[in-house]
Amino acid sequence: MNRRHFVKLLGAGAASLTAGGCRSFLHQNENVPNIILILADDMGYGDPGCYNPDSRIPTPYMDRLAKEGIRFIDAHSPSAVCTPTRYGLLTGRYCWRTWLQRGVVGGYTPPLIDPGRETLATMLKRRGYKSGFFGKWHLGLSWQRMNGFTPTWRDAERMWRGSWQDAPPETGMNVDFTKPVRGGPVDHGFDRAFFTAACSTIDGPFTYIDNDRVAAIPDHQVSEFYDLSRGEEGSPRPGWIAQGFILEEVDLAFTREAIEFIEGCRASDKPFFVELALSSPHTPWLPPDFVKGKSGDGPRGDLVILADWCLGEVMKTLDRLGIAEKTLVIMTSDNGPHPGIKGHLSAGPLRGLKSHIWEGGHRVPFIVRWPGKIKPGTVSDEPLCLTDLMATFAAITGAESAPGAGPDSYDISPALFGKKQKQPIREALIHHSENGTFAIRQGEWKLILDNKTSGGWMIPEGEPPRPGTPGQLYNLKEDPYEQNDLWEKQPEIVERLAALLDRYRQEGRSTPLRTK
Numbered sequence: 286m287n288r289r290h291f292v293k294l295l296g297a298g299a300a301s302l303t304a305g306g307c308r309s310f311l312h313q314n315e316n317v318p319n320i321i322l323i324l325a326d327d328m329g330y331g332d333p334g335c336y337n338p339d340s341r342i343p344t345p346y347m348d349r350l351a352k353e354g355i356r357f358i359d360a361h362s363p364s365a366v367c368t369p370t371r372y373g374l375l376t377g378r379y380c381w382r383t384w385l386q387r388g389v390v391g392g393y394t395p396p397l398i399d400p401g402r403e404t405l406a407t408m409l410k411r412r413g414y415k416s417g418f419f420g421k422w423h424l425g426l427s428w429q430r431m432n433g434f435t436p437t438w439r440d441a442e443r444m445w446r447g448s449w450q451d452a453p454p455e456t457g458m459n460v461d462f463t464k465p466v467r468g469g470p471v472d473h474g475f476d477r478a479f480f481t482a483a484c485s486t487i488d489g490p491f492t493y494i495d496n497d498r499v500a501a502i503p504d505h506q507v508s509e510f511y512d513l514s515r516g517e518e519g520s521p522r523p524g525w526i527a528q529g530f531i532l533e534e535v536d537l538a539f540t541r542e543a544i545e546f547i548e549g550c551r552a553s554d555k556p557f558f559v560e561l562a563l564s565s566p567h568t569p570w571l572p573p574d575f576v577k578g579k580s581g582d583g584p585r586g587d588l589v590i591l592a593d594w595c596l597g598e599v600m601k602t603l604d605r606l607g608i609a610e611k612t613l614v615i616m617t618s619d620n621g622p623h624p625g626i627k628g629h630l631s632a633g634p635l636r637g638l639k640s641h642i643w644e645g646g647h648r649v650p651f652i653v654r655w656p657g658k659i660k661p662g663t664v665s666d667e668p669l670c671l672t673d674l675m676a677t678f679a680a681i682t683g684a685e686s687a688p689g690a691g692p693d694s695y696d697i698s699p700a701l702f703g704k705k706q707k708q709p710i711r712e713a714l715i716h717h718s719e720n721g722t723f724a725i726r727q728g729e730w731k732l733i734l735d736n737k738t739s740g741g742w743m744i745p746e747g748e749p750p751r752p753g754t755p756g757q758l759y760n761l762k763e764d765p766y767e768q769n770d771l772w773e774k775q776p777e778i779v780e781r782l783a784a785l786l787d788r789y790r791q792e793g794r795s796t797p798l799r800t801k
Contacts, residue, residue, distance in 0.1 A: 392524070400438065479496075730782060
């Protein structure tokens, strides 16, 4: 299948839906939905079969979710790497507004989210929700050191810039693992949490954290259990690991804990919110035996199958408990993928991969189902960003967010519920690469500033942006694969979009100020 046919197929039927708008529904029925957000790690636009008919990876549950709900073909993570995306998703605020201007945090970095910052969980708690977080946190934690010092979010930038932390990972950063862990999900609104500090299968400490305590002390070197010589695709990095922490089984454990939480919420009169942040298909590619060899894309594809299986287990649970019609389910990814192994187009026909500023680095699958409220089998070309979940959940549930919260969050519920807009809901989208390269997208135009390269570490590796250097300009309607750079030919568009991006950066928000 050629690239042009691929996009034509994805865009066919892009949505004029008929279900009623969200706000009118809430006026008629005060019952609010349960919400389940499943976030895969490094799953690309071309991985699920419902996005790529030529995918070499079977994804029956994602395909079923799309058949029973709506699939967005212009959805984006706020960053091309994971920590900034996770920050933006939870807070409705672009991460580049913090000190983290490039890269990601480590497993021992102090918290990135400051105390008191509104999150999806704190907002929904005021609406009566019970919330659970299960999976990869990767937003920093306050680990108490052996000398009694407990670094907080105020220490995060200094310690991050100091070669990630204050000691090599294999020393455990001198952490006292017997002490409570602060700055995690339970300190940001979640009632229940079962998670890992960083990238669950590649960065230590390799242990589960149950609410605010490690489930088992990491007292072994990971090299005692895993061969570290196979590179990122097959090996974790050096560090401390707990006895019984099996890299191949982390997503099974996260999914099991999420299902137990859902089962426990069924008897309650409160709605629930679950974020299931999977490790798959992030490196190292170590699939459990029951999916090993099941894809046509090697072990990476097997982990996409695992992510699909986790979604399937959740969907089966909802059916078994009889609450599927009361539950809104979202399946998406934190950024673009690694390249496919065996000719599989993991990013579809898009240019770029994880870490890049091009579309393949941040355009992600985004599938939503809410039986009886979202028209089945629909496709939407409405541009959206994962930062939009805060405003959208507020609209769907009637929750009130704190003043100043979600400065980069738009309510995209009209697109979910079929209210066709004359103009896009968002004025513009801002993209950010691993090395700090900015892009802004408005309508058909996408401007990449101060960089003529990819903006990321994955091949082709990009140079860090240098102010004043020429950038790139693409018309995504005519050139969706970003092959024809119009920077020199359209100076007025360059100037207009650069000014809009500068305004967003200076004003501290990209959404209009709310007025009562």
